[in-house]
Amino acid sequence: MGSHQDAAAAAGVVVRELREIGEFKQVYRLFDEIWHPEPRNVPAPVELMIGFAHTGNYVAGAFDGDTLVGASVGFLAADRALHSHVTGAAAIGRGVGYVLKQHQRTWCLERGLDKITWTFDPLVRRNARFNLVKLGARPEQYLADFYGVMADAINEGDASDRLLAVWRIGPGDEGEMGGEPPRRTYPLLWEAEDGRPVAAAGKAAGAAVSIATPSDVETLRRTDPEAAKDWRTAVREALGGAMEAGGHVVGFTDRGEYVVLIN
Incomplete structure (x- = not known):
């Protein structure tokens, strides 16, 4: 895995920790x-x-x-971890989020930390692909309505379900998912022709x-709120239920599907 300096150079940005009130x-x-x-x-209030x-x-900015084009705020957590509370970039697709994550990784390794954790919405495909495929983080817990009501333009009107992502970066751990995910899977939830979720009857075991x-x-959420709510409920029951029963997320496909091994 390349250094954060290489990633920053590729994106045309410089990342540094922030110290001044004006920067916050x-x-x-x-x-x-x-x-x-x-x-x-x-x-993240300025005072925080x-x-x-x-x-x-x-607290770092890109x-x-x-011009500030991205920033991330995190805090030290239990078990030699940094919890990345919030990360945002002004433009999607430029690679600023990846640069910030690599900077976090370097920051943690310099302080003897073993992992970085954060939460993300399991319904947002691009975030799931970035976290699971590009970074190699692993979802370890499904958190139903974790933040309660969120009054903002992106999340308003939807339950704040989240996956807890864990990116292990300790010695001997490259922070990547181990091995290839299974190629043959049983579809537990899929998308119908009308764009709504369809769940399989019963539960898969083994x-x-x-x-x-x-x-x-x-x-x-804007064009068909009821369909968005259907997806929230369906993924909560399928993915949340599988993880609660001991299932492990081992991949994310190009079709936007979580791959879960059921014990």
Whole structure:
């Protein structure tokens, strides 16, 4: 895995830790532009970022010249981990999120930390693919309605179910999923022609199952809220149920499906 400097150079940005109040205000404005949250629901208040940075936690920004184009805020957690609370980039597809994750990894290794954790919406395909395939993180817990009601332009009107991603980066661990996921799977949840979820009758045991996701849940929340809610419920029951029963997520397919090994 390349260094964060290589990733930053490829993306045309410089990443550094932030220390000044003016920098934290820039992060606040960037997050506001991404999520458009209500005042009671900001992802990281300036005062919190100041406290985190002052006490040795992680607050970093990616700059294109003098312009802040991405930022990440995290805090030290139990079991030699950094919990990455919020990460955002001004433009999708430029690679700034990957650069920030690589910077986090270097930051953690310099401090003897073994893993980085964060949460993400299991319905958002691009995030699942980035976390599981590009980084090699592993979802280890399904968290139903984890944050409660979230009043922002992206999440409003939907339950805040999340997967807890764990990216292991300790010595001898390259942070990648081990081996190839099974090629033959039993479809536990798939997408019908009308775009709605369809669940298999009964539960699979002792097999590898596939659990589909909607192609673009963020658009679906605006255009067909009922279908988005159907997907939330279906994935919670299929993926959440499989993980609660001891299943392990071992991959994410090009078709947008979680691959889970059922014990």
